Amino acid sequence: MTSPAPAAPATQVPPMDHLTRLEQTSIHIFREAFRNFRNVCMPWSMGKDSNVLIWLARKAFAGKVPFPLLHIDTTYEFPEMYEFREWARKEHGIDLLVRVNEDAIRRGVGYATHDPVTVTHELKTLALRAALDEFKWDALITGIRRDEDPTRAKERHFSPRSAEGAWDYKDQPPEFWGQFATRAPEGGHVRVQPLLEWTELDIWEYIRREAIPIPTLYFARDGKRFRSLGCHPITHPVPSEAATIDAVIAELRETRTSERAGRAQDHHERNAMQKLRAKGFM
Amino acid sequence: MPPSPSHPSDDTQRLHVVVVGHVDHGKSTFVGRLLHDTDSLPDGKIEQVKAACAAERMDFEFAFLLDALLEEQEQNITIDTTRIFFRTRRRNYAIIDAPGHREFLKNMVTGAASASAALLLIDAQEGVMDQSRRHAVLLSMLGIRQIVVLVNKMDLVGHSEEAFRKVVAEYTAFLGSLGVEARLFIPIAARHGDNVVQRSAAMPWHKGPTVAEALDGLEHGEDxxxxxxxxxxxxxxxxxxxxxxxxxxxxxxxxxxxxxxxxxxxxxxxxxxxxxxxxxxxxxxxxxxxxxxxxxxxxxxxxxxxxxHPDRQPRVGREFRARLFWLSKEPLLPDRPYRLRLGTQDVQAFVTRILSVTDADTLASGPAAAVPRDSVADLLIRTAAPVAFDLHHECAVTGRFVLEDAVRIAGGGIITEAREEAAKPAEGAVSRQERAARAGHGAAVVWLTGLSGSGKSTLAESVERRLFDSGKQVVRVDGDDLRAALSADLGFTPEARAESVRRAAAVAGLFADTGAIVLVTLIAPLAADRDRARKSLARHPYLEVFVDAPVEVCEGRDPKGLYAKARRGEIKEFTGISSPYERPEDPDVHIRTDQISLAESTDRVLSAIDEVVRLDKTAGSDWEV
CATH class of the missing domain: 2.40.30.10 (Translation factors)
Known part of the structure; x- marks a missing residue:
């Protein structure tokens, strides 16, 4: 048995700043996920968090995103988002899968006739479940953050889901000392959440620092901007004059309303998010 | 003090603080009060909670604020670790809150393990209770050294300095028995905000900092x-x-x-x-x-x-003593296989002996046959393969590990002592260094893998001749020879192939223990089998040589007529035809025998061998497992 040699003189190394620390931890999570699971996919909504994820993945893997991305197309995306999708697909060289719940569309499920929770369940959750059945991914990398919603505050970086996609939030695995739940339950998968510790403000400051491309809908036009992007019939802009990243950051530093305030499915009924998430929503 | 965006904080790192303490000693009230007094609540939240209280004809409580913030009351899922963000003038904070309940320990560990500091609440009236002690034990194991003790509910003891001193004395003595020292004790009345952010007028005798000031004085942890x-x-x-x-x-x-x-x-x-x-x-x-x-x-x-860095290496070994906390419903048992994860290492491990188990409630220690849930134990652990590690007090991040039971993390441990190996194969009175000094070179295992007909034996014979002629000790372990003798009982099923690889590795290890350079020629088609072989030979330098040629070329050569037999169906499970060959992903040497000459192939293998058996290269500590 050898013993470590006597300590060398302490080297002066400044600690990483807040954003760098978040970034470096997320990169580590990406690498652990990619190594520990056979078949990884990253759902991609094209929103700001989603684009930060692509950026971090490229940093983790020397410029390449080594797994497919999945866009669950509700058919209610803003037109700008489809344009952005095609641009980003080329820019980042990503292998993009697009899936639509065609069956629900045929049955006439839509915002004109159904409530937002039902539509979200049909067009997002069920479409995702079908894709999971098709591709048998054992890990999905998602962009959820703790500060988005109280139920997400309880999440782990690696969060196992049952074969039915359900989240057993009452019995979560312990997660400490950088060791994650890297084995998927029988027939199920693990949600890997590299942005869990990030806040909305962190995301914006990182987008600014790294000059990450994002859709223009986030910036104010005619006194309004989108703070969070979902299906267009249920996503409402907030009053804002913030037309640049700097202005958005300045605005967020002052604001005290929640990010998803413009997302109708969260408010339709009490505990809507909790119900959606327990059923397998992001 | 209210957060002020116009005053940029001087510390850009968020500090993580865990709040612990006995149930009902006022954790939620304290956190609610802290959020309120640092002006960290969303607009309208306090009015909303006050209105809800009025409607229910209840008195407003700061604890409700936290609950409302987390929507815990209505959703009734007060079950896990949560993070609540707030900021002071100095910097941003995340409070890790683990509400008290049955699953508390698992969640507290999850939350507290990432914290730099802990706030531990003790009720001034009730004094030190079970959980006040149990949490301190865990904090010390998790390596959290910055502990601030908040003596709460001072209003219920008449703000008496004497009552405060009594708790301080009792708890200081207890922490001392753990080898832990509290950074500070602060008398507070969370309900009224005394000494949380505002200095208490009722306790002028307290000259120390408020909680907010104490937080701003904390560091991010060890350098x-x-x-x-x-x-x-x-x-x-x-x-x-x-x-x-x-x-x-x-x-x-x-x-x-x-x-x-x-x-x-x-x-x-x-x-x-x-x-x-x-x-x-x-x-x-x-x-x-x-x-x-x-x-x-x-x-x-x-x-x-x-x-x-070569001058400051971790230890390498298979046995150590550890102090461990166990979180799983199933008790930890000796001689049962668990997965041990340390850094990115993941090996099978056994608890060989439970030295003592500490009861979480009474803190009494004693011998035991198993480690029940939520308790702490001292034990000896043996791993199936060597692991690199440090002692926890030397380098905490590589001096700790988790144990997995089935697919779940079930416990965490810190390594307190390295143990010498009980037995080292073939290492009697003569050390490897002595053998190497006499031979003029170190031992090594060189494993040539590849399809039948790829040229493994031809290359190995050529390398063997050259090594022998240059005065080296060299031995060849050939797959066919083993099949004819030692492994004559084995067939070609995946299990039999795995066993055949294991035996070849064991034989190669014994030869290498004598100081020889061992050339193994064995198809070993499965990567997992080859990896196991490499791991079982970790005590020696090891080279994987991929002898590669397209299967058509190998079939064209067919020196033993085996491909022809396989095509006729006379051999079942023939590698490359009816049974898979997993190409090495990352061989040390990759030889395309259809593209380069035997002489060049031989030179390349020899130069790789020379790299690892030169005496100056092999004097490193990996010998001393």
Whole structure:
């Protein structure tokens, strides 16, 4: 048995700043996920968090995103988002899968006739479940953050889901000392959440620092901007004059309303998010 | 003091603080009050909660604020660790709150393990209780050394300094028995905000800081940069022409051109370049940083190994003593296989002896046959393969591990003592160094893998001749010879093949123990079998040589007529025809026998062997497992 040699003189190394620390931890999570699971996919909504994820993945893997991305197309995306999708697909060289719940569309499920929770369940959750059945991914990398919603505050970086996609939030695995739940339950998968510790403000400051491309809908036009992007019939802009990243950051530093305030499915009924998430929503 | 965006904080890192304490000693009230008094609540939240209280004809409580904030009351899922953010003038904070309940310990560990500091609440009236003690035991194991004790509900003891002193004395004595010292004791009345953010008018005798001031005085924890470099390898990437070693710096600092040793194993090479995207902007990677770098030499490295500087290496061994907390419903039992994960290492491990178990409630210690849930134990652990590690007090990040039961993390431990191996094979009175000194070279195992007819035996014979002629001790272990004798009982099912590989590795190990360079020629078609062989031979330098030729070429050569038989269906499960061959992903030497001559192939293998058996290369500590 050898013993470590006597300590060398302490080297002066400044600690990483807040954003760098978040970034470096997320990169580590990406690498652990990619190594520990056979078949990884990253759902991609094209929103700001989603684009930060692509950026971090490229940093983790020397410029390449080594797994497919999945866009669950509700058919209610803003037109700008489809344009952005095609641009980003080329820019980042990503292998993009697009899936639509065609069956629900045929049955006439839509915002004109159904409530937002039902539509979200049909067009997002069920479409995702079908894709999971098709591709048998054992890990999905998602962009959820703790500060988005109280139920997400309880999440782990690696969060196992049952074969039915359900989240057993009452019995979560312990997660400490950088060791994650890297084995998927029988027939199920693990949600890997590299942005869990990030806040909305962190995301914006990182987008600014790294000059990450994002859709223009986030910036104010005619006194309004989108703070969070979902299906267009249920996503409402907030009053804002913030037309640049700097202005958005300045605005967020002052604001005290929640990010998803413009997302109708969260408010339709009490505990809507909790119900959606327990059923397998992001 | 209210947060003020116009006053940029001087500390850009968020400080994580865990709040613990006995149930009903006022954790929720305290956190609600702290959020309120630092002006960290969303607009309208306090009015909303007050209105709800009025409607229910209840008195407003600060504890409700926290609950409302988390929507816990209506959703009734007060079950897990949550993070609540707030800020002071100095910096941002995350409070990790783990509400008290049955699953508390698991969640507290999850939350507290990432904290730099702990606030521990004790009720001034009730005094020190079970959980006040139990939480302190866990905090000390988790390595949280900054503990601030808040003596709460001072209003219920008449703000008496004497009552405060009594709790301080009792708890200081207890912490002392754990070898822990509280940073500070602060008398507070969370309900009224006394000494939380505002200084208490009712307790003028308290000259120390308020809680907010105390928080701003805390540090982020140990300076990991001053420790020796520890970089557990996460993965090896080959997305393009580059071979990139990926891993996170857990301790110390990684710089370009650093000489690294990879343990267990002991191969060495220098960092060639950081391979960052979109561009390299770093001249070092500090603790917590994720690195990706290329090496000067194509040495063998794999996930699990710890990269370190050669002058400050971790230990390598298979036995150690540890102190462990157990979180699983199923008790921990000796001689049952668990997965041990340390850094990125993942090996099978057994508890060989339980030395003592500490009861979580009474803290009484004694011998036991099993470690029940939520208790702490001292025990001896033996791993199936050598692991690289440090003692916890030398380097905490590589001196701790988790145990997995089935697919779940079930416990965590810190390594308190390294143990010598009980038996070292074939290492009697003569040491390896002595054998190497006499032979003039070190031992090594060189494993030639490849399809039947790829040229393994031809190449091995050529290498053997040259080694022998240059005065080296060399032995050949041939797959066919083993099949004819030692492994005559084995067939060709996957299990039988695995066993055949295991026996070949064991024989090769025995020869290498005598100081010889051992050339193994065995198809060993499955990567998992080859990996096991390599791991079982970790005590020796090891080279994987991939003898590669397209299957059509091999079939054309067919020196033993086996392909013809396989095509006629006379041989079932013939590798390359009716049974898979998994190509080595990252061989130390890759020889295309259909493209280069035997002479050149031989030279390449010889130069790789020379790299690892030269005496100056083999004097490293990987000998002393």
């Amino acid at each position: 990991l940069a001053a420790l020796p470099l520890r970089l557990p390898v996460s993965d090896i990437y080959r997305f393009d022409h580059r071979r990139i070693i990926a891993g996170r710096v857990e301790a110390g600092v990684l710089r370009p051109s650093d000489e690294l040793v990879f343990l267990p194993g002991g191969r060495r090479s220098a960092v060639k370049a950081f391979e960052d995207w979109p561009r390299v902007t770093r001249d070092h990677v500090p603790p917590g940083g994720s690195a990706g770098f290329s090496m000067e030499h194509q040495i063998f490295a794999e996930r699990g190994q710890i990269a370190a």
